[in-house]
Amino acid sequence: MEKKLYTLIVHSENIAGILNQVTTIFTRRQLNIESLNVSASSIKGIHKYTITTCTDEETIIKVTKQIEKRIDVVKANYFTDEQIIFREIALYKIPTAELLASNRIESIISQHNARILEVNETYTVLQKSGTSEETAALYYDLAEIKISQFVRSGRVAITKSHSEKLS
Amino acid sequence: MKQLIKGSEALIRSLIHEGVRTVFGYPGGAIMPVYDSLYDYRDQLQHVLVRHEQGATHAAQGYARASGKTGVCIVTSGPGATNALTGIGDAMLDSTPLVVITGQVGTSLLGSDAFQEIDLVSITQPITKWSYQIRRGEDIPWAVARAFYIARNGRPGPVVLDFAKNAQLDKIDYAPYTLSYIRSYQPVPDTDNSAIEQAATLINAAKRPFALVGQGVELGNAHTELRAFLEKAQIPAGCTLLGLSALPCGHPLKKGMLGMHGNLAPNMKTNECDVLIAIGMRFDDRVTGDLNTYARQAKVIHFDIDPSEIDKNVKTTVAVLGDCKETLPRVTEKLTEIRDCRAEWIHSFDELNQTEYERVIKPELHPDKESAALTMGEVVKAVSDATNGEAILVTDVGQNQMMAARYFDFHNARSIVTSGGLGTMGFGLPAAIGASFGAPDRTVCLFCGDGGFQMTMQELGTIMETGCVVKIILLNNKFLGMVRQWQEMFFHERYSFTPMVNPDFIRIGAAYNIPSKKIRQRTELPEAVSEMLHTAGSYLLVVDVVEKGMVYPMTPAGETVTNVLLGY
Numbered sequence: 186m187e188k189k190l191y192t193l194i195v196h197s198e199n200i201a202g203i204l205n206q207v208t209t210i211f212t213r214r215q216l217n218i219e220s221l222n223v224s225a226s227s228i229k230g231i232h233k234y235t236i237t238t239c240t241d242e243e244t245i246i247k248v249t250k251q252i253e254k255r256i257d258v259v260k261a262n263y264f265t266d267e268q269i270i271f272r273e274i275a276l277y278k279i280p281t282a283e284l285l286a287s288n289r290i291e292s293i294i295s296q297h298n299a300r301i302l303e304v305n306e307t308y309t310v311l312q313k314s315g316t317s318e319e320t321a322a323l324y325y326d327l328a329e330i331k332i333s334q335f336v337r338s339g340r341v342a343i344t345k346s347h348s349e350k351l352s
Numbered sequence: 353m354k355q356l357i358k359g360s361e362a363l364i365r366s367l368i369h370e371g372v373r374t375v376f377g378y379p380g381g382a383i384m385p386v387y388d389s390l391y392d393y394r395d396q397l398q399h400v401l402v403r404h405e406q407g408a409t410h411a412a413q414g415y416a417r418a419s420g421k422t423g424v425c426i427v428t429s430g431p432g433a434t435n436a437l438t439g440i441g442d443a444m445l446d447s448t449p450l451v452v453i454t455g456q457v458g459t460s461l462l463g464s465d466a467f468q469e470i471d472l473v474s475i476t477q478p479i480t481k482w483s484y485q486i487r488r489g490e491d492i493p494w495a496v497a498r499a500f501y502i503a504r505n506g507r508p509g510p511v512v513l514d515f516a517k518n519a520q521l522d523k524i525d526y527a528p529y530t531l532s533y534i535r536s537y538q539p540v541p542d543t544d545n546s547a548i549e550q551a552a553t554l555i556n557a558a559k560r561p562f563a564l565v566g567q568g569v570e571l572g573n574a575h576t577e578l579r580a581f582l583e584k585a586q587i588p589a590g591c592t593l594l595g596l597s598a599l600p601c602g603h604p605l606k607k608g609m610l611g612m613h614g615n616l617a618p619n620m621k622t623n624e625c626d627v628l629i630a631i632g633m634r635f636d637d638r639v640t641g642d643l644n645t646y647a648r649q650a651k652v653i654h655f656d657i658d659p660s661e662i663d664k665n666v667k668t669t670v671a672v673l674g675d676c677k678e679t680l681p682r683v684t685e686k687l688t689e690i691r692d693c694r695a696e697w698i699h700s701f702d703e704l705n706q707t708e709y710e711r712v713i714k715p716e717l718h719p720d721k722e723s724a725a726l727t728m729g730e731v732v733k734a735v736s737d738a739t740n741g742e743a744i745l746v747t748d749v750g751q752n753q754m755m756a757a758r759y760f761d762f763h764n765a766r767s768i769v770t771s772g773g774l775g776t777m778g779f780g781l782p783a784a785i786g787a788s789f790g791a792p793d794r795t796v797c798l799f800c801g802d803g804g805f806q807m808t809m810q811e812l813g814t815i816m817e818t819g820c821v822v823k824i825i826l827l828n829n830k831f832l833g834m835v836r837q838w839q840e841m842f843f844h845e846r847y848s849f850t851p852m853v854n855p856d857f858i859r860i861g862a863a864y865n866i867p868s869k870k871i872r873q874r875t876e877l878p879e880a881v882s883e884m885l886h887t888a889g890s891y892l893l894v895v896d897v898v899e900k901g902m903v904y905p906m907t908p909a910g911e912t913v914t915n916v917l918l919g920y
């Protein structure tokens with residue numbers, strides 16, 4: 186079966202140890218979690234996990250059901266990229282001296298729609314939010330200058346179809 | 353004025369409020385306040401002191417399986433809790449309702465590697481339905497109510513309550529708590545009307561329908577509903593190991609046991625039927641063999657209460673979600689009543705079973721040579737006949753288990769207690785003890801091997817102390833028989849560490865004041881069985897059986913379900 190990236194959105198009660206319960210289900214099925222984000226949801230007392238993983242549809246269906254089976258999980262659903270609006274955020278740290286020496290930096294920043302978070306004598310921090318392809322594209326451009334630190338968040342996603350209701 | 357009580361007492365009162373009358377346990381430091389409170393409630397809550405915490409969990413399982421109630425155990429933190437893990441895992445795989453209360457160090461010590469601290473919630477999460485740490489006294493009534501609600505509703509399973517010592521000592525204003533709803537958990541999924549409709553249509557159009565009956569029927573108390581369903585449409589059925597007593601032996605539509613050591617006909621017919629109807633069973637690999645060749649010709653209808661079982665192993669055509677006690681009658685209502693036109697199909701099972709009788713059953717039950725050693729099958733049959741199929745069968749794991757399952761008769765519901773999913777050696781003796789408390793009016797017969805018996809035989813002490821009644825039949829082949837069988841078949845008869853040097857079991861029985869007898873002759877068997885059953889109290893009957901006996905039929909692991917070996 187064809188593998189692709191799925192986004193799993195899990196709503197759960199705010200009880201300790203849920204993350205563990207969710208991740209062991211991936212481990213048992215030998216699935217890697219590509220990214221993971223935990224946050225509040227729009228419903229009071231309900232937490233929201235956004236998990237991406239690369240697998241086939243049959244497996245994601247089974248994993249989704251096994252996660253939903255956990256008592257404190259309220260709802261688990263899986264989505265393909267077409268069904269959601271999603272973002273990641275990436276931070277890039279560049280030595281200021283190298284940055285100033287480059288003549289491309291201004292065009293890179295405007296071309297990628299990046300933001301400058303902080304500039305001082307030693308370093309500059311840029312921020313970019315977007316899809317992983319977009320944050321990666323900026324990475325490759327900046328790497329030609331020099332990147333001294335890089336970090337990217339897990340995916341956060343909002344579904345196109347569902348309102349955040351739980352049954 | 354408010355009457356404050358200690359958390360430990362609140363736990364006991366919460367248990368009584370949940371209807372608990374018997375608990376199995378073993379004390380220790382981190383659970384001592386609970387044991388202290390228990391002392392005041394001895395008249396309302398019977399505590400059975402086991403000899404090892406694994407025994408407490410299996411006893412609670414046996415109790416639950418025999419009675420239909422939730423089994424409860426109480427153990428201490430650290431080693432007490434880790435000793436309980438095997439039973440918890442067993443209950444998870446076999447859907448047994450269990451509440452396990454473990455002591456835990458005080459919350460101020462959590463995470464510090466304190467004496468007998470173990471992160472039990474993390475360890476047990478993957479092998480429980482729910483695992484929760486009670487950190488404050490005021491949470492006790494809520495947590496206990498939730499634990500029982502989860503353990504017994506929907507697909508049952510084990511729940512752990514990890515009870516911090518400070519919470520046991522907290523003073524709380526106790527009020528009984530009852531829970532009938534959990535926001536994040538729907539125990540019984542909604543049934544789709546169209547699924548009922550489609551299932552009935554498929555069955556009505558079927559020429560060769562075949563039903564697979566699992567423990568879900570027992571758990572759902574749907575015995576009558578099952579019979580009505582099968583009888584109306586004349587559907588032959590095979591039972592899983594755990595579903596054996598869901599349909600009484602001798603019922604004309606019961607065609608035997610499914611799986612690796614099941615009967616020939618139900619396994620062969622799985623790949624001949626046109627509609628396969630699974631009821632409260634989960635297509636375990638010990639039932640299906642190779643999934644790639646399993647029932648590929650059939651349309652599959654799956655009745656289950658657990659949505660995650662649907663399409664897990666076998667792709668279904670129609671999934672009937674819900675409690676089979678509700679869903680079966682709804683489908684039955686829409687079935688066309690069948691009289692004779694299915695006779696040929698039904699009869700075709702009996703032809704195969706006749707072959708099995710000639711090739712396997714007859715030699716097992718009536719060996720040619722009078723002088724040959726007793727077989728396991730003969731012993732099982734003798735006990736089954738002497739109890740008229742009325743007893744509760746408890747087994748350990750191995751050849752003894754398969755032989756007992758094959759040759760014991762069941763006329764009543766909830767008559768088989770065995771470790772199916774986890775296949776836990778040592779399960780038998782403590783589970784039988786638990787079953788005797790769960791169904792005190794019924795005869796409990798335990799079959800075990802010399803290996804498995806020695807894994808938990810310290811529980812003879814529990815029998816001695818409580819006077820509970822278990823008829824123990826130890827089938828001694830001086831080998832780890834089932835492993836030896838595999839070595840004979842698949843490892844060139846290299847008997848690597850399967851012969852066993854055994855103690856004098858009779859003296860062990862005697863040490864625990866349990867009447868014990870050893871036999872090895874065929875002629876001794878009827879009288880020995882009769883003496884065992886007529887002796888008041890527990891009894892240990894050690895039978896020296898053929899040392900290199902084989903369990904047949906056998907479908908080797910991972911092979912096609914129809915690839916059934918009938919013997920040499």
Ligand SMILES: Cc1ncc(C[n+]2csc(CCOP(=O)(O)OP(=O)(O)O)c2C)c(N)n1
Nearest residue numbers: 750751752775777801802803804832833834
């Ligand atoms: C706790 C545990 N350890 C190991 C096994 C593997 N095992 C399965 S059957 C068996 C042999 C059982 O021997 P015995 O109890 O003498 O029974 P028999 O098969 O001879 O009836 C073994 C070792 C197991 N199922 N459970």
